[in-house]
Amino acid sequence: MAASRDASKNRSKSPDPSGREARPKKPARKVRTDAPPSDPHAEKPVRDAKARKPPREERLRQKLSVDGSPERWVPLAEVSRPHGIQGELRLKLFNRDSSVLEEADEVLVRLTTGEEYEVSVDRARRADAAILMKLYSVDDRDRAEDLRGALICVKRSQFPQLEEGEFFVCDVLGARVTCPIDGAVVDVGVVHDICSYPSVDTIVIVPPGDGKLFEVPLVEAFVESVDIKTGVVALRTLEGVDRS
Numbered sequence: 001m002a003a004s005r006d007a008s009k010n011r012s013k014s015p016d017p018s019g020r021e022a023r024p025k026k027p028a029r030k031v032r033t034d035a036p037p038s039d040p041h042a043e044k045p046v047r048d049a050k051a052r053k054p055p056r057e058e059r060l061r062q063k064l065s066v067d068g069s070p071e072r073w074v075p076l077a078e079v080s081r082p083h084g085i086q087g088e089l090r091l092k093l094f095n096r097d098s099s100v101l102e103e104a105d106e107v108l109v110r111l112t113t114g115e116e117y118e119v120s121v122d123r124a125r126r127a128d129a130a131i132l133m134k135l136y137s138v139d140d141r142d143r144a145e146d147l148r149g150a151l152i153c154v155k156r157s158q159f160p161q162l163e164e165g166e167f168f169v170c171d172v173l174g175a176r177v178t179c180p181i182d183g184a185v186v187d188v189g190v191v192h193d194i195c196s197y198p199s200v201d202t203i204v205i206v207p208p209g210d211g212k213l214f215e216v217p218l219v220e221a222f223v224e225s226v227d228i229k230t231g232v233v234a235l236r237t238l239e240g241v242d243r244s
Contacts, residue, residue, distance in 0.1 A: 070157035073108045073116075074170050076101055077152045082144035083132050089144055091131040091152055100154055101131050109135070110151040169194045171228050177205050177216075179235035191233060194218065203233065207243070214243045 076098060077091035091101065101107070102124050110116040122134040133152070138144055159168060175191045192213060193204040202215040203223070216222050216235060224234040 070155065072156050073110075073153035074156050074159075075110065075151040075153045077131060079147045079150045079152065080130070081148060082141045083127075085141045086134070087138040087140055087144050088132050088134045089138070089147060089152075090127070091133055093129065093131060096129040099126075100158060100160070101133065101152065102126060104154050104158060107133075107135070108153040109147065110153060111147070112149045116153075167226055167228050172226060172233065175226075175228075175231040175233050177203070177233045177235060179238055181238070185234075188235070188238065189214075212244070214241060216241055 075094070077093045079089050080092040081090050082088070083090040093101070104121050104124065106118060106120050108116055108118050120136045122136055124131055124133040126132075135147075138147065156168075156170070162168070172191050173193070176187055177189050177191060178185050179188045180186075181188075187208065189205040189207040189211075191203055192206045195202045195204055195215065201218040203218055204213055204215050206213055216238070220236075222235055222237060222241070224236045226233050
């Protein structure tokens with residue numbers, strides 16, 4: 001299973017989501033990460049002010065869950081600064097291996113204020129680990145400076161085709177995590193993030209109640225399956241996992 005951090009090249013093999021695109025890795029199943037695990041400008045769920053506050057794992061699942069529509073917008077980069085004097089933007093990719101933004105004709109700009117708008121792309125080119133992008137109507141450095149810190153998003157439908165057993169990290173955030181314990185399959189939390197380390201990718205899980213976040217290696221020894229359609233990650237075991 002592997003996790004990726006990008007909208008285009010972030011895939012991860014898992015026995016079976018970001019948006020961040022990540023390099024393909026091999027554990028139980030491929031995972032692709034396209035977007036940041038948590039979008040700071042994401043809309044919060046609305047609930048009855050008088051209703052009883054749901055448990056923490058349920059609130060996080062509501063916050064992290066993403067619309068399954070292929071037309072939803074997924075953040076792939078952040079505007080780090082203007083580039084030059086003609087309105088180009090230097091973008092910091094969430095997955096440096098991703099090429100989706102280089103091919104995009106249209107993007108959604110999500111400002112730090114929460115305001116967002118769609119705009120066409122005049123041109124985009126690679127600059128080492130970054131992308132230099134020129135947006136329509138952004139024609140000088142001052143206008144480009146106004147976009148510093150903004151998120152640049154593309155539609156989920158523009159992501160590359162997934163191979164068998166792959167999934168995007170943005171598609172798995174908020175999924176239920178189950179595991180057999182004492183002969184019964186129980187919920188052990190929800191997916192909070194996918195982290196990539198030099199040797200392995202891990203699933204970061206929010207446990208029920210007020211427990212501490214814990215990580216499970218994204219490899220077949222621990223992960224049995226990742227079902228995007230049902231929103232369930234099935235673990236084989238938690239033996240050896242530090243949950244203290």
